[in-house]
């Protein structure tokens with residue numbers, strides 16, 4: 350059977366190269382035109398970049414497993430750099446059990462109590478930058494706001510929160526090959542990692558936060574104490590860099606698309622859609638791996654069992670076969686179906702929290718800012734998986 354199948358086409362492309370990361374979109378177009386799947390000799394792994402294949406692969410956890418890691422490292426062949434996540438890097442049945450524990454904590458009605466404190470902080474954060482006029486959109490909004498509301502919601506005390514972003518940077522770099530970029534981000538690992546693990550313990554968490562809610566599963570006999578700590582770690586790993594990147598990209602897109610900004614100003618209720626369109630245009634998690642659990646045949650192409658496949662979510666979200674004018678930022682677009690939060694068994698478990706942050710911060714912006722523009726060249730953040738800015742100089746005028 351296998352010998353009648355064609356070999357997947359080779360593509361001499363490096364998605365971890367600085368130039369690629371600076372502007373990945375031409376690279377994604379080449380990947381999509383290579384066919385349903387392609388092979389990257391440099392990394393000896395496969396890739397899928399078209400919506401038509403990426404979405405079904407995300408849905409098919411039986412064929413494209415997560416248990417061997419959702420990064421480049423194949424857990425069956427190499428030791429992971431940190432103990433694997435009990436959510437992200439597992440398959441059913443273990444995944445079903447851990448997911449149930451966390452699903453209860455992030456059940457949307459249970460999260461409504463976060464709206465008021467998030468809205469209050471969003472208003473305060475926007476008022477602070479409006480008073481300044483010129484500011485760094487990354488440091489002073491995209492980081493400042495989630496860095497306050499998210500650890501508060503989890504139930505972390507205020508000491509040492511500066512460790513959260515370096516930890517996230519390390520985790521997301523760790524989804525790529527363990528290259529120089531990853532190694533540089535582990536420079537502070539000896540202080541950051543023990544700090545994170547200490548904050549995941551029951552004793553470190555406020556009794557009314559989401560972290561303490563996870564520990565209720567221990568009393569209910571649904572998880573061990575160690576598992577609960579690891580599930581809190583999932584929140585601290587995935588919950589911050591992603592929203593920081595999304596908010597930074599939303600600010601950039603609004604500042605550089607004055608027509609869309611005017612529409613948004615006229616109707617701040619578009620905030621939710623502005624956030625979704627941002628996730629489509631500049632997907633915070635650009636790519637994730639899966640590992641084939643069996644030999645795959647795809648339109649006559651052949652991927653052997655136990656191979657790493659890079660799923661390019663960001664490319665699927667800009668696929669012209671699926672989206673009209675995919676490179677245009679359109680805040681009134683029907684954006685349902687984007688894969689910025691993934692889809693299927695592993696779909697983002699923090700999406701309600703992320704959307705709440707995005708909606709409330711952008712609403713506060715549209716209500717209080719008359720104009721927004723770049724005050725200098727933005728500086729890109731280089732990470733193996735996350736797309737965002739390191740710095741975004743902005744000018745705003747009060748409404």
Ligand code: HEM
Pocket residue numbers: 407415419436437438448583584587588589591592595628632633634637662688689690691692694695696697698699700702703
């Ligand atoms: C805009 C912000 C966010 C984006 C773009 C995002 C994106 C994603 C994506 C693409 C996945 C799927 C991973 C996969 O299929 O392998 C995912 C899973 C996950 N996300 Fe998010 N995320 C965001 C915010 C958050 C927040 C705020 C939290 C924490 C509360 C969070 C926690 C998680 C966890 C724990 C998983 C693993 C779920 C599982 O494997 O069952 N994320 N996220």
